[in-house]
Amino acid sequence: MTDLSYSPFDFSSELAPGQKLKAGDLDFYALLRRQSSEGKLYFNQQRAVLFDVAAIGTLRKQLLSIMGPEAVTGVLLRFGYTHGYQDAEILYQNHSWASDEDWLAAGPALHSLAGVVKVETQQLEFNRDTGVFYMQGVWHHSFEAEEHLRLFGPSDRPVCATLAGYASGYASRFFGQNLLAIETTCVGMGHSHCTWEIKPVAEWGPKGQEYLHLLERSSGALNEQLSMISSFVQTSRVVLFRWQAAPGWPVEYVSDNVVQFNLDPKKLRAAGFLYKSIIHPLDHELVEQAAWTNMENRVDHFSYDYRIIDDAGQIRWLSTHVSAQRNPQGQVTHYIGLNLDITHRKEIEERLHRLSIAVEQSANTVVITDTNGYIEYANPRFEETTGYTLQEAIGQHTRLLKSGETSSEEYKRMWQNISAGQEWRGEFHNKKKNGELYWEKALISPIKNERGEITHFLAVKEEITAQRQAELALARRITEMEIVSKVGAAASTLLDVSELLDTVVNLTRDSFDLYHVNVFLVDEPGNTLVLAAGSGDVGRQMVESGLQIPYLDDKSLIAQVARSQQGRIIYHTKAQPDYQPDPLLPLTASEMVIPIAAGNTLFGVLNVQSEAEAHFVSDDLQVYTTLTNQIAVAIRNARLYENATQAQHEAEARLRETQILQQLTQALAGVQHAREVIDTFLSSCTRLLGFDFVIFSLVDDTEQRVKAVAGVNVSDDHLKRANHPLSSSDIMADIIRSGKTEIISGWDPRFDVTIFESEHMANWGMRVFMPIALRGNNVGLIEVGFKDNPGEKQQEYQLRLLQSLVNQTAVALESARRYDAIENAARREQLLRQASAKIRSSADVNSVLRVAAQEVGRALGRPAFVQLSQKDNGHKKDE
Secondary structure: OOOOEOOOOOHHHHOOOOOOEOHHHOOHHHHEEEEOOOOEEEEOOEEEOOOOHHHHHHHHHHHHHHHOHHHHHHHHHHHHHHHHHHHHHHHHHHOOEOOHHHHHHHHHHHHHHOOOOEEEEEEEEEEOOOOEEEEEEEEEOOHHHHHHHHHHOOOOOOOOHHHHHHHHHHHHHHHOOOEEEEEEEOHHHOOOOEEEEEEEHHHHOHHHHHHHHHHHOOOOOHHHHHHHHHHHHOOOOEEEEEEEOOOOOEEEEEOHHHHHHOOOHHHHHOOOOEHHHHEOHHHHHHHHHHHHHHHHOOOOEEEEEEEEEOOOOOEEEEEEEEEEEEOOOOOEEEEEEEEEEOHHHHHHHHHHHHHHHHHHOOOOEEEEEEOOOEEEEEOHHHHHHHOOOHHHHOOOEHHHHEOOOOOHHHHHHHHHHHHOOOOEEEEEEEEOOOOOEEEEEEEEEEEEOOOOOEEEEEEEEEEOHHHHHHHHHHHHHHHHHHHHHHHHHHHHOOOOHHHHHHHHHHHHHHHHOOOEEEEEEEOOOOOEEEEEEEOHHHHHHHHHOOOEEEOOOOOOHHHHHHHHOOOEEEOOHHHOOOOOOOOOOOOOOEEEEEEEEEOOEEEEEEEEEEOOOOOOOHHHHHHHHHHHHHHHHHHHHHHHHHHHHHHHHHHHHHHHHHHHHHHHHHHHHOOOOHHHHHHHHHHHHHHOOOOOEEEEEEEEOOOOEEEEEEEEOOOHHHHHHOEEEOOOOOHHHHHHHHOOOEEEOOOOOOOOHHHHHHOOHHHOOOEEEEEEEEOOEEEEEEEEEOOOOOOOOOOHHHHHHHHHHHHHHHHHHHHHHHHHHHHHHHHHHHHHHHHHHHHHOOOOHHHHHHHHHHHHHHHHOOOOOOOOEEEEOOEEEEO
């Protein structure tokens, strides 16, 4: 067996978070530590040794015979006091107590757990502020009383000095004042119980001074007593030293049996001999530091191991238990050391240590179990491999690692072999603490004692997960890369981004057997990630919902990957505290997000999800990154194609616009009259621009009205009703006033309700109202739109062409109006000349008037009359 640090229980770990410790929570096994390889035992964090009570009684008897009752009582009181004071300090420093009462009760509890005595507290009262302290109770089964009766019979004074000293020391540290415990009745005196009281020293009076004197008694004559004691230890392996607490530690006493260390006792006893001179130079600092630290911390009993050099120059190992002696002022004046030669043990320990290091540092897992399979030891490699700490594993059955992947028949064959004393070799598919599966190649051997009985099993195991996974990964990667190539090839053939992404997400989901796949693209401003495609019906619903994620969203995994452009895997989504599940995808158990980028350009991210936990592994990032690289190239090519196609369409549109304008210019260039200009405009709107209907309206400045003068595909009644004062709220008048172009669908409050209802315009498509401007004045407006296709929308190029057409028509209309005015003026002038000539050729007045009426009527195109009147006695007379 290698060194074993053993602690099967930890009472602190059983407490709820924030819960304080109570005295009743103390547990013997939780306080016990042992290091078998070091030959050390620790109880309550202090090194302890086990002696049977009879041996301690024998020691007590020897001390009494050598030192006398009073001196022994003083020694035992001081021994108990130091022990109790130190226990109180350790319990205070290392635990958080539920109450002061629990801290105080912990001392008696320790004594009970250690088998020293059972303590029953019958009365307790204390107040730190007022200095009041009183405690009274009973000691049951005191080992001191029982041994005294066995060896000496009844005593005339209390004999439980160690218990009284312990109670005094513990209570004094607890209360922060000097308290004194005195045994008032004692079984060793023939009483039925050992009873005791604890209170401040001053309250005990003369009786307290007697005990206080024993506690503070000087050890001036101790050398003589030690000499007497040494006769008791001469035949033992323990060597007794006493040295001063001064530089170099001058030796004052050493027992004669020091010769077993190959040291001359006369030399050691010589005046001025320093104990430090025999200590190995490399251990000087260790020994000095141990003495200094314990002295500063008022720890008067401590142990340590170190090397010395004997008279032959050989190195020996000593284990020393040191007791410090203090003067009444509390200063350490001397040290008494009980030294044991442990050189042979150290050599064994060194060999075991080398073996232990080999096992501890082994690249293979080493586990030792009892015959039932419960783990007693595991090396650090076990923790690295399984994820279980050694504290978690010790005491657990090896089935802790069972994954269910190894057959029960294999386990059965293994137990049959090793139980029969044979080795077993095989492989396990085990499970780590985090649920991850791994493979191990194992050699399990029985460990037998000197009688050939199997006491333990030794397992040496080598993890071969990487080897197994490499084999599986190779096959998997070949398949995955074939899938990637398939998806990439499909994507590269598509030039429409939407179709491309729909194909990618569905093909990826089906080929990789995934739960869901979607793609988010970065919008043009670069501040939002927009869901562009999703697999299956759920994906279509998500896209139709317009799902978007802010680029700077710190909580979104999608946004995090987009910003870092580093792929991420979520092995267990439910274990992520900040994971944001989608209600449409409730079965997502693991997820991976990979950036879609080409060079320095980020197009978006690919999100793949699985219903299985830990479905994705780190190597998948490389596979899917290869896929996203191909997707990025396909997106870039599709967008380049779209841009090129759009540019081509725009060029074609511009060419078409130019051709239409040329046709319009040519058409307008051939007309001279206003009506012809209007007819040409109406024809161009329907024939060249594709509108369903056109209404041409002009402003009548004389009547201050706007009137429809012509139209296409509208009724005469509609044209007749489209006649409104410029001051009205009708849309025609509003457009003349505002000079703005408006596009309207459906009803508008400015419409003429009669026309709207009679023409059933609620079913018409969009209508465009555009003013006709000439030198800054709105001289009319046009109304165009779609009548037969309600869903048709105005195209941008149509509006541009319409505006150009209106502008050219306005100029042409003004020129035509001028031409018509000039032509009319010339025609009237000619008619006047013709009328004048006929009038001049008339013979009388009546002929003149008749000719004048006829010519004027001909010029005006309607009948004309001439009316004459004369005065008669101051009145007109019609003729």
